[in-house]
Amino acid sequence: MSAVYLVLLLLPLISAQTYHWGPCPSPAVQPNFQLEKYLGKWYEIEKLPTSFARGKCIEANYSLRKDGTIRVLNAQIEKDKLSTAEGTAVVRDMRERAKLGVSFSYFTPYSPYWVLTTDYTSLVVVYSCNDIFRLFHVDFAWILSRSRSLPEATVHYAKDLLTKEGIDISRMRPTDQSCTDLF
Numbered sequence: 001m002s003a004v005y006l007v008l009l010l011l012p013l014i015s016a017q018t019y020h021w022g023p024c025p026s027p028a029v030q031p032n033f034q035l036e037k038y039l040g041k042w043y044e045i046e047k048l049p050t051s052f053a054r055g056k057c058i059e060a061n062y063s064l065r066k067d068g069t070i071r072v073l074n075a076q077i078e079k080d081k082l083s084t085a086e087g088t089a090v091v092r093d094m095r096e097r098a099k100l101g102v103s104f105s106y107f108t109p110y111s112p113y114w115v116l117t118t119d120y121t122s123l124v125v126v127y128s129c130n131d132i133f134r135l136f137h138v139d140f141a142w143i144l145s146r147s148r149s150l151p152e153a154t155v156h157y158a159k160d161l162l163t164k165e166g167i168d169i170s171r172m173r174p175t176d177q178s179c180t181d182l183f
């Protein structure tokens with residue numbers, strides 16, 4: 001009975017997100033990550049599907065708060081309306097600054113937000129993975145850019161990098177960025 005209930009609860013998540021058997025991969029991250037240069041606006045070019053951002057024109061603005069945490073303002077157009085979500089990112093280990101944690105509510109734990117590579121001015125590749133009971137993992141990956149489009153060769157480079165790190169990107173899809181400024 002309770003197992004059936006759990007499956008019913010999880011079903012919408014399972015269908016929207018990417019599940020794999022086994023533990024999370026452990027990709028290399030951006031060396032000497034410089035948060036100050038990373039701040040500002042990034043546009044979503046492609047991603048693995050998520051249940052929480054299905055709209056178009058998805059963008060994120062990262063800025064520093066006075067308390068040293070990072071304010072994350074996500075925005076998207078969903079059903080012709082602007083919707084925003086404010087979250088918090090933190091550097092969890094000063095020895096591994098490219099491994100951030102992001103949370104969008106007081107009640108949810110920080111999810112991994114790993115910057116695999118970035119040049120700060122055009123491209124960033126972000127990866128997030130959570131182990132579940134050490135049996136399987138759910139992962140997310142994003143290719144973000146400073147503008148609403150990226151050259152095909154750059155997208156190819158980013159996907160190659162993810163694949164080489166053992167990440168399955170077969171469900172990765174482009175984000176519709178056909179829009180003008182949201183704010």
Ligand SMILES: *[C@@H]1O[C@H](CO)[C@@H](O)[C@H](O)[C@H]1NC(C)=O
Pocket residue numbers: 040041061062063183
């Ligand atoms: C990002 O957010 C900061 C802090 O609210 C703001 O000052 C800045 O103008 C925003 N940047 C863009 C490009 O919207």
